[in-house]
Amino acid sequence: MNDVIIIGGSFAGLAAALQLGRARRQVTVLDTGLPRNRFAGHSHGLLGHDHKPPLEILAEARRQLARYPTVRLVTARAESISGAIDDFCVLTGDGESLRARRLILSYGVVDQMPDVPGYAENWGTSIVPCPYCDGFEVAGQHWGLVWSGPQSMNQVRLFHDWTDTLTVFANGHDLPPDIQADLARRGISVVNGRITEIDHDENHNANVRLNAGPPVAVDILFAHPRNKPSARLHESLGLATVDTPQGVALKVDERRETSVPGIYAAGDLANPLMASVTLAISHGATAGISAQQSMLV
Template identity: 75%
Template sequence: MNDVIIIGGSFAGLAAALQLGRARRRVTVLDTELPRNRFAGHSHGLLGHDHKPPLAILSESRAQLARYPAISLVTARAEGISGSIDDFSVLTADGERFRARRLILSYGVVDQVPDVPGFAECWGKSIVPCPYCDGFEAAEQHWGLVWSGLQSHNQARLFLDWTDKLTVFADGHDIPTDIRAALEHRNVPVVDGRITEIAHHRGHLTTVNLDSGSNVAVDILFAHPRNRPSASLHESLGLATVETPAGITLKVDERRQTSVSGIYAAGDLTTPFLPSVTQATSQGAMAGIFAQQSMLA
């Protein structure tokens, strides 16, 4: 039997595995090898790995874990979980079954990009969600922000640390008059109408096209589409969740334990605002440490 099974082997999952492997705990990582940021050319803000392709960082991380004999990396999708603390059972899509005393869920989320021509092709390249991840490289350029709710007002204020050329696209939302006035005071224009197309060249945005017939040129577009967990295991387990403007996240306590004893969670699955590789790595490490400590005799 494993000490811990980790479901999801991106940054949070591998960070958890590293801590457990160094503690000589037997751990199996089940991963589909489809990380959320696989569309991005570079990852930013992770100390020691700044401006490296995210897939390259993950590949290097997996290679480093090979020196720990207690860690097993398995390419598989977990389809079902049964049992309880000290005796969990995980069934994979190909029929293999693994048992463990503890579980760590780090299978992340899937972004539900809108059905707008060109959006998916630009996602992760010139349409991005996080200024801390991509803002420095696009500083002082013309930014666009797709309005997604009242939280977008704070995002617009935040973006002005990187650029003084920002356009907000209402995209059919009714932006309150006082917020429009506040944006105008900061020299941030609001463009009404729905976005009908993202014109681009090989994923590099050229214009945002609207149903009014106007086309607005921007260099980078920030958008925050809703997301959903990339698996439904938390639903079958009855884990408590939290509703956020972006989607649901798993509820965890200060030790990263979910509402079910013996099941921990980390990464984007638990991060409602400004998820990042740095946060995922930190949370994964703590989930691994707390899972280990919960098994002490």
């Protein structure tokens, strides 16, 4: 029997495996090889790995985990989970049945791209979600923001640390008068109409076409599409969730334990505040250490 099965082998899952491997705990990591940030050319803000491709960082992490004999990395999808603390059973898509005393869920989320030509194709390059991840590289340039709701005003305030030139695309939203007045006071232009296409040319990274009026070109476009967990295992387990402006996240305590004893969660799947490689690694390490300590006798 495994001590821990980790479902999801990106930054959070591998960070948990590292802590457990160093504690000589028997660990199996199940991963499909589709991390959320695979579309990004570089990962920024990660100490010691700034401006490296995320897939390159993950590949190096897997090579480093190979020195721990109790850690097993398996390319497979977890299809179902049954059992309870000290005796969980995970059935993989390959038909393998694995047992473990503890589980760590780190299978992340997938972004739900709107049905707009060019949106998915430019995601991670000219359309990005996070100024901490990509803001420095385009600081001082003309930014665009696709309005997604009241939370977008927080982004407007945040962006000021990187640029003074911002255009807000209402994209069908009816902005309240007080928000419109605040944006006008800040000198931020608002473009009405729905976005119908996003392309780029040799001068601009994002050329935003609308159902009314001329296209508007910006150097980078920030957007926050809704997301959903990349698997539904938490639903079958009855785990508690919290609502976020972009979707749902698993509810965890300070030790990253979910509402079901013996099941921990880390990474974007259990972070309602913001997506970040640094936070994913931190939360993954915490989940791994907490799972290990919960098995002490």
